[in-house]
Amino acid sequence: MYRSEVTTDESERTAFRKAEKKYKIYYDNTKKKKVTRPVDLSEVIDFKSILDDYNCNIELNDGVSVLNRDFDRPIFCLESRPGFYFIPGALSIEEQRQWIRESLASFPQPPNRTNHNAIYGPIEDLFVSAKERRVLVEVERLQDDVCSEVNALQSDVCAPRYKFVEEHGELRSKDACKSVPASVLLRKLRWSTLGLQFDWSKRSYNISLPHKKIPDALCQLAKRMAAPAMPCGEEFLPEAAIVNYFGSGDMLGGHLDDMEKDWSKPIVSMSLGCKAIFLLGGKSREDTPIAMFLRSGDAVLMAGEARECFHGVPRIFTDAENADISHLESQFTQEDGHAYLDYIRTSRININIRQVF
Numbered sequence: 001m002y003r004s005e006v007t008t009d010e011s012e013r014t015a016f017r018k019a020e021k022k023y024k025i026y027y028d029n030t031k032k033k034k035v036t037r038p039v040d041l042s043e044v045i046d047f048k049s050i051l052d053d054y055n056c057n058i059e060l061n062d063g064v065s066v067l068n069r070d071f072d073r074p075i076f077c078l079e080s081r082p083g084f085y086f087i088p089g090a091l092s093i094e095e096q097r098q099w100i101r102e103s104l105a106s107f108p109q110p111p112n113r114t115n116h117n118a119i120y121g122p123i124e125d126l127f128v129s130a131k132e133r134r135v136l137v138e139v140e141r142l143q144d145d146v147c148s149e150v151n152a153l154q155s156d157v158c159a160p161r162y163k164f165v166e167e168h169g170e171l172r173s174k175d176a177c178k179s180v181p182a183s184v185l186l187r188k189l190r191w192s193t194l195g196l197q198f199d200w201s202k203r204s205y206n207i208s209l210p211h212k213k214i215p216d217a218l219c220q221l222a223k224r225m226a227a228p229a230m231p232c233g234e235e236f237l238p239e240a241a242i243v244n245y246f247g248s249g250d251m252l253g254g255h256l257d258d259m260e261k262d263w264s265k266p267i268v269s270m271s272l273g274c275k276a277i278f279l280l281g282g283k284s285r286e287d288t289p290i291a292m293f294l295r296s297g298d299a300v301l302m303a304g305e306a307r308e309c310f311h312g313v314p315r316i317f318t319d320a321e322n323a324d325i326s327h328l329e330s331q332f333t334q335e336d337g338h339a340y341l342d343y344i345r346t347s348r349i350n351i352n353i354r355q356v357f
């Protein structure tokens, strides 16, 4: 399992699990509303303020150093975690806007798979359907002419069983109980996979699944980001990417990314939207993890020994005060921009790119 951890008494006791519980969001119910329980963030490393200090020639925190490589921004390393690199503000605001759009509008498009495939099969145009308030209905329950039109469009053996329709149009009253609003599905979107498809049930890449190459612009970006962590003279070859979508209260349990062949190649991981806490553990769950903030535009590289370190995301901050996304407000001003902004105001997206072979 990847997202949800099995919580036996044993796992409750590991240092990683304790840190997850420390930072996870808890709500207290007062008479009128749900209130977020306060959390002590004093031990969370903030690379944004480390970057500010560095730019002002202030001495770096103990255990933090700067990688001496030809790159357009400072890259920070943690002496206790060789192979881990943090690039604060690696993506420009325009790049953040571009990848937020792509992550919502195009990455979940078939043949890329999402967590919804298991229940609904491939579904087209999730984001635009949410924006236009469509609902998903079973194809079999549509009128015969709509059904045959859908089937005629499918060459895939695994034809969709569901289709988006206008809420007040094709949807007949007896379909209503079987329908799911696209907006609900968008909120429940947890991951999509690009390039070589990852089979979560087997925890391995299934190269026989239909797939498209990772978009060229994303490949170029990943190659540029990966360069400082690459073995000398080698070029990163992006073959697969996992896009994680987080809403308020969502977390990503501690795990290893160990299905790729060559761990000397980095995983390039980019954050978009609301701020999060990232936990970087050691090679055992018993090692106390290091907590750090991840903000929109930050990139993290994990290569070599760091590939063997447990890591996860116990919390995202969706409140206006802590989300740190005010710079994105001005980026989505056009009419269709509002839908992106509405989403990202309370969400986080992570794109992580891998060389598989």
Ligand SMILES: O=C(O)CCC(=O)C(=O)O
Pocket: 242, 244, 252, 257, 269, 271, 278, 294, 311, 312, 313, 350, 352
């Ligand atoms: O969301 C993140 O920053 C981490 C994602 C991650 O660890 C993964 O997908 O393996």
